Amino acid sequence: MAEQETRRDRATRRLWPALALPGTFWLIALFLVPFYAVMAVAFSGSINIFGEPVPAWNPLDWKYGTFRQVVSDSISGPYQEVWIRTGVYSVLALALCIVIGYPVAYYTARLAGKRRGLILALLLAPWWINYITRMLAWVNLLQEDGYVNKTLGFFGIAPVSWLAGNAYTVVIALAYGYLPFFIIPLYASLDRIDPRLLEASRDLGMSPVQTFLRVTLPLSKLGLITALVLTALPMAGDYYTNTIVSGSPNTNMIGNQIELFLLQGPLKHYGASLVLLLSLVLLFFMGYYLILTQRAGRDAR
């Protein structure tokens, strides 16, 4: 009996790793190995007859010439402007996200009352409407003879060429595109704040503004940073938004540069190097975020 019991226990112990095996294998083969492949291409030292890089699979063969070139071009060279533009557009769009998204998330989590379910459903809807569709919708509205210019004309304002490669159109489009992804995590964190804390603050004589600044805002700091990181990561790699609403090289972001190098032309080692550099920059933010959430987790315990 005892022997049978142990055999069964052993079988159970083996069952779980066995179940986890295929998925883990899949993620190693199609998530970790691809990153290694990016490094092998970025650090490739030779090109074939088409001018395309020959991947260097052995780390001992890695040559850092291209990567160094890309880094120096990014700091002071042709890519500098693109990086700065990516940063400026992202920061402006994130600022719009905070200004619009925080009140919306706050209202939904704290004040919406009976309508909360409805509002939440309406906030979730754009999340699941295809991003390209939402941009397409704006392209329709922003045509020269579209609804936006017609409305402006009604008030006697001259039509605006929204889609002629304007930075402000791109920034607004980015904010529009990523706001749903910003609002929902922020909503989740505001929703978790204990309403009794706000009542306590109120009972102790604080004004609503003071309550907000000294209770709600500090308690939602982590949620706000989570929302910002989750929004900033895809935004930094965006290349389709500005292609759709601007199309001008003057509004290119780093994503456009990467797409150009990797998919159009032989300079794939430059593309791979830029992917690595972008990943490093984003890893910095992700690391900061992870440290912050872990510290918060420890404090909670």
Place this chain on the structure above:
Amino acid sequence: MTRTAVTRSAEGKPAPARTKRVPPWRNPWRRPYVLGTITWLYILWSLVPVLIAVQFSFNGGRSRSTWQGFSTQWYCCAEGSIGEDPSLTLALENSLILGVATVLVATPLGVMLAMGLTRWRSRSSKVANGIALVPLVTPELVLGSALYVVMVNLYQFVPLGRPAMLLGHVTFSISYVLVIVRSRLLSIGRDYEEAARDLGASPLQGVRTVLIPLLTPSIFASAMIVFATSLDDFVVSQFLFGDASNVTVPIKLYNAVRAAPTPALNALATLLLLGSFLALILAYIGLRARRRGSQSALDDLAEYG
């Protein structure tokens, strides 16, 4: 009344409406009109353009900015409509096939991974868990370009096109399944499996007869969410689609939007919208089946999205 007047002059906003039980000046959540207005304006801003785009898919003329009467000609069967333009039909077909295939591969992999990682407590399971969650925060551009580079340079036996796109979609979908199914696994605990084992079931029987039935609603919900995500994916597909015969709906929309499009494009976008919303409503029903409350099921969707 005087106090209300004081508040009004101090903050320069209209006096709040009286609620029944709490006097307004003592209500910590008084006067949400401003915030309420911002919220509803935002909702209008976020959804009305899409509704207008849907409306124009029913336009009677070729314009995408001037309304020329209702018609279903852009669905079928005017020249260049979805029914008549082979490239549009093909895109729809590609998207649907890819979505279904992704569900069929990613769901079992993700469910097994969730069961394995949740119940198997060891250091390596923690490492695997960490790896499994990284795809959720990896920018699509990075994932897409890494997959492209590996397919072209290492996995040359996987041709760009449907096979490569399937592998890519499954890769980002596994993590969704993992997150959804694992939260259910954690909430049902180990008691049922242990009971099954005490009653003489083998571990595998326990999984099949006890765990899987308990997990069915979440497995169904995660399958639907995977389908919707796969339909909507643009970046990974765009890096892996290879040639024009494998174009999916989002890629078609992206390529056509700047090149003299007709309302047929809006019709295509509308069908995509219907597809993902249908999947989502089913996912919602699946999540509600286990929670028995519409509010919490919405919150679940909010967490998983």
